Amino acid sequence: MRSCGACVPLKLSVMTIRRGIENALERIESARQACGRTDPVELQLAVKTRSAAQCQEAALSLCALGCPILLGHNRVQEARATADAIHEVEGAQIALIGPLQSNKINQALACVNAIDTLDSSTLVKKIDSRLDTPLPVLVEVNVSGEEHKHGCAPAEAMRVVDSVLDSHMLLFRGFMTVGLHSRSEKDVRSGYALLRALYDRAEKDTGIANLTLSMGMSGDMEWAIAEGATRVRVGTAVFGARA
Ligand SMILES: *Cc1c(COP(=O)(O)O)cnc(C)c1O
Numbered sequence: 001m002r003s004c005g006a007c008v009p010l011k012l013s014v015m016t017i018r019r020g021i022e023n024a025l026e027r028i029e030s031a032r033q034a035c036g037r038t039d040p041v042e043l044q045l046a047v048k049t050r051s052a053a054q055c056q057e058a059a060l061s062l063c064a065l066g067c068p069i070l071l072g073h074n075r076v077q078e079a080r081a082t083a084d085a086i087h088e089v090e091g092a093q094i095a096l097i098g099p100l101q102s103n104k105i106n107q108a109l110a111c112v113n114a115i116d117t118l119d120s121s122t123l124v125k126k127i128d129s130r131l132d133t134p135l136p137v138l139v140e141v142n143v144s145g146e147e148h149k150h151g152c153a154p155a156e157a158m159r160v161v162d163s164v165l166d167s168h169m170l171l172f173r174g175f176m177t178v179g180l181h182s183r184s185e186k187d188v189r190s191g192y193a194l195l196r197a198l199y200d201r202a203e204k205d206t207g208i209a210n211l212t213l214s215m216g217m218s219g220d221m222e223w224a225i226a227e228g229a230t231r232v233r234v235g236t237a238v239f240g241a242r243a
Helices: 012-034 052-064 076-087 102-111 121-128 154-166 185-206 221-226
Strands: 042-046 070-073 093-096 114-118 135-140 170-176 212-214 231-234
Touching: 012 042, 012 052, 012 221, 042 052, 052 070, 052 076, 070 076, 076 093, 076 102, 102 121, 114 121, 114 170, 121 154, 121 170, 135 154, 154 170, 154 185, 170 185, 185 212, 185 221, 212 231, 221 231
Parallel strands: 042 070, 042 231, 070 093, 093 114, 114 135, 135 170, 170 212
Antiparallel strands: none
């Protein structure tokens, strides 16, 4: 296991990633204060296209800063290629935050710790039948109605939640959405408010406390936090532009 102790030599890239993480944490903190929230908001690093070394450095930096070590991968293939390096950091968790095709389920289950993009009862059944240990999942909802977006329709979300609750090995942990791609604060926030309402309803209906509400990215995390996000997913604001 790699530790985050002071003995880890700090390379320049570590400092840069760490600085990016610190900046993101400052934005989260300001946004929390601006809307008077006292509950925590987690930072999950969206690490698509980043190398195994960068992912590991990011995990070590989160560890050193005392944060939960949450990394999200969009593609199963990239998760596989970086999982060993990431999991060398004690406590590091990899979530799949991109769509899961049926033919990649086994590969995904071999390297991720959570699936944040469950969007159908069919997928629930397919995954559940291959698990022999519990797996935390988020239900992904398409709040913007944009056609190219993944996620179930808001009206179907509770049905997908029910199928997770009925499964043997999937643990319902909350909701995730990719918000509307727009500069309109009002339009983006109304999608987030919709998911927040589903989240409140699910907490009430299931009696499960501390569910996750994963919404907001580099460009709009303040809006998502104002609407109640308990986790934001940040890539470019930490690592810089993707190639
Ligand atoms: C890439 C990605 C993010 C992060 O986006 P940035 O704009 O780079 O912060 C968040 N969530 C998902 C699902 C992503 O694919």
